[in-house]
Amino acid sequence: MTLDLFSDIDAAEREEIIALRKELEEANYKYYVLNMPTLSDRAFDEKMRRLQDLEKAHPELADKNSPTQHVGSDLAVSSKQSAVSGKGFEQVVHRYPMLSLANSYSLEEIQDWLRKLPSDVEIVCELKFDGLSISLWYENGLLTKAVTRGDGQKGDNVIENIRTIEAIPQRLEGVPAHFEMRGEVLLPWSNFERLNKEREEQEEPLFANPRNAASGTLKLLDSQEVKRRGLTCYLYYMLGEELPGETHFERLETARKWGFPISDAVKVCKSLDEVNAYISYWDTERKNLPVATDGIVLKVNNLRQQEELGYTAKTPRWAIAYKFPAERQLTRLKQITYQVGRTGVITPVANLEPIQLSGTVVQRATLHNEDFIRSLDLREGDMVWVEKGGEIIPKITGKGEGAKGERLEAKGKQVPFSFITTCPECGTPLVRVEGEAAWRCPNESGCKPQIVGKIEHFVSRKAMNIDGLGAETIELFYANGLLHTIADIYDLRKDDIALLERLGDKSAENILAGIEASKQVPWSRVLFALGIRMVGETTAKKIAKRFASIDALKAASKEELMGIDDVGEQIAENIVAYLQDERNLEIIRRLGEAGVQLKGENGAWKVESDKLAGKTIVISGTFAQHSRDEYKDMIEVHGGKNSGSVSKKTSFILAGENMGPEKRKKAEELGVPLMSEEEFLDLLF
């Protein structure tokens, strides 16, 4: 009987070990490779610790592939990733493995760790930067490689992208012949917010936090775009043979003198009190820093003592990280309501009992989409945990549960959640496009928030920039039957406007002047203003550069559109669908009649030769002599066509360095020839 009971426990624990290993592997993959974390750091750490404890209690179940035995992998060309991005970087084996840090959320554990160290120990306290680790290799004073952590043993060489970071020196004098500097690549808060704003405008998925944004950015193949996003870096570790200094702190100071970006917050502490003071100071002060931090790193200063302490399989014993608890609060989810966006996307919104979080009152948080609500099994009346995601946007991270997992304060109110099936604004049955998480209201031309939203977008500053037409005025015109589509704007008459409540002669004149001026807005901005799904400002500029008029764009095929940088299959399909819709064509016709610019300033392309006439060319990889955009232009002005995907119709591939493996495979299968940069330039000039 007793034996049976024990084996039951063992079986349960064995199952738990297997389940935790699977869950943590998956979480690592989503965090490091997809840059879309699904578990909070804290939940991840708690599960990892539980797995460590279970494995300790069951040495017979040890497995060297367990996530407790290796660090998470961000390799771009691991077997998992190649299917995801198809991108390739040179893989480099680390000269010294890139380890992780033991971490804890408990100050007591940190103090225990400190107490176990030799009594004369000095501790260097540093900020724990929340980006991604990088190893910079210097050979004879030159920066030669920049390798990501990868799986800890080998990483991706992302040197071209690292070269865009101004703070990183590329050439040094009077330094050891071979050494490495390790540190953290970060996207400052301000750049992160700007990037997410752009992505929102383009209806691209937002980055959850600056760490994910930095990681996504570092893996881009387009260094120009990396530069534009504006990464930065702090370095915190020097590695190599015969390096100067006997302490970690001395080495950091030396690195600072050589010109490396070393944080000013590094401090040598000689007592527990000093360490505690450091932690409590930075717990609040970090909120004023331009970059994200998620804790404090404590390192033994003396390098000899570090050596004596040594390493475990994953972490040094001479360092530990204290992680700041994320600011979170439990509150009641009073009601789930729904918002309709300008493209008809339905966003569920959590209406919360108001709570104080990081100095602001929070009463609403996005619930993203149906899958998100289901994954947490949220119901109206539940108690939920609310966190400041990356400390700005409040987000719901989990459900508050009682000791036995029961719903807190159920009050018999909760019914299983079901997503609405009709539009909350116009009652039209919702549709869910296959492969997309969002439900949409398809009633584009009859659903008020979509109509008003499209007009608001059209008149906005970066689009047609029509002064005087704010959200309220647009609603007023809509309610009075004056505005229904963007084309109606150009039919507004002074008398109609002046008659409306609150709008006198003067306002009417201003609005009409704004409308008149908008007729000079260039074609690229008009294209953006049309509000085609996922066609943001930058994409519109690129499209307008390739297709000099709306007529040329109408004639473009999906494949031709995909030949434009930034235009993937989804965007290309959206453009084609938009330009096939009779209602849109009618709107465009009326805009044209009103005098809105529907073609480029220079009209058609300047043709230089017909050397590429009849040729369809795909560009792939990176180039030494010209940018991809310049090559695209060259193809057009010499009579060729750009295309984004390899097919039977492809005449040849202009192949640069690191050509995408998918394209290479397809080219081999179809027998499409590759042409090098030099060969291409020889052909044209």
Ligand code: IVH
């Ligand atoms: S030292 C062998 N110092 O935290 C020790 N790491 O969770 C190497 N990190 O992989 C790491 N700030 O990416 C160190 N001041 C700091 C850090 C830091 C951030 C990151 C680093 C590391 C991770 C471990």
